Amino acid sequence: MLRLVCLFLIQSDETDYYCNNNPAGPLTEPLRQRICPRVLDDETDDSALLSPWSFPPACVRSNNTLAESSKLCTYTTSNFRGEHGMSIVTKPVIAAGLSTMLQHPEIPWLEKQRGFPFLADERDLYEIKSLPGKGFGVVAKSEIPKDTVIMLELPYVVKISKSTPWDHQGGALGLMRQAAKQLPQRDQDRLLRMARQEKGYILTDIFQTNSFSISVEGVPHAALYPVIARVNHECRPNCITRFSSQTLAMEVVAHRDIQPGEEITISYIPLNMQSQQRLQKIQSWGFNCSCSFCADERKLAESDRRRDGIEAIIHGLRQPINMSREIVSLAITRLEEMAEEEGLSSQMGDILYLVADACLSADNFQLAREVGEKALKIQKRYAGVDNERSYDVMRLLEIVGALEHRT
């Protein structure tokens, strides 16, 4: 069933109520009417409306009313699903959408969709230890089978990615300081123990070194997950991260069997980049990659050639002459083989999404739907049932459905 990510603005006489349509959950219209929260900012004077936030929001206005008229505010809950505190620096409408999710999480429904619970494996699978040239890192203590959820964590601090309209006179930075200060003391201590590069303002440094890009209410944000942030980067990692936009949970999942003593690694950048692009991207994170893959020039050249090959096949499918069932099916088999050899099988959903898009561009709706459905199955498994990458495929399938219906 296709559900679109959208937010409903419900008008009332005096104010706006903002509501998350909860794309992952069966939020019926009467329920939505009942639970839609009011958009809350520093001018809201009714403290009864504060829940689920533990403090009145602190806000700044943008200095560019034309480009961005909204305020930016800090919201904190001292108790995020019984785990720890969580602060978010974001726009009031996004916080309102998020508060529906905080008060009415549809976790059982989501778990049914994905077929397994939001729980990490409870065995003592790993330890965090100092590693030469990398600071701390995470090392397997026992054998970890493929697909094991090794870690599952909720964010401590989240901030909107594009904060320039509110950066004047230290406004956005002040909100970040407030976001950290309002957390329970043990959570603040945990944040301050995270790795940093010892440059600039401490919270900016911690974000620059450790944050993950996530999507909140469909808008890009950066988030801190202090335990998962101990996992180092590898260009061909043994784990992937999976993000749930409905729960904000981040998971580290074994992408292959991992042996005791092996370092647990993820890729900080999209897996399908060429080596030069990867190098530049990693340097923009402020370090040089010392992973074993980067140290082997022969392996790097082989890998770049294979990635060029993947791109060439997808490009070839964009030529109308190649758009037949037989050619598409041969191309998919070859792409699967190359992705497997390249350690990119978790990206096969993204690759098939591009193939489905090529079929759609060639007006081959039946093939677009078949390939799109295959892509969606893989995205749900590796990216998550409520992840933007899955939603992208769902949107494509919706367009295909509409066009099939029309013809």
Ligand SMILES: C[S@@+](CC[C@H](N)C(=O)[O-])C[C@H]1O[C@@H](n2cnc3c(N)ncnc32)[C@H](O)[C@@H]1O
């Ligand atoms: C998110 S943190 C990872 C955990 C960190 N090592 C710690 O001590 O908490 C990112 C930082 O770890 C280090 N790091 C991660 N992956 C690395 C790699 N492949 N090679 C060298 N340093 C790496 C870099 O200093 C980077 O800025």
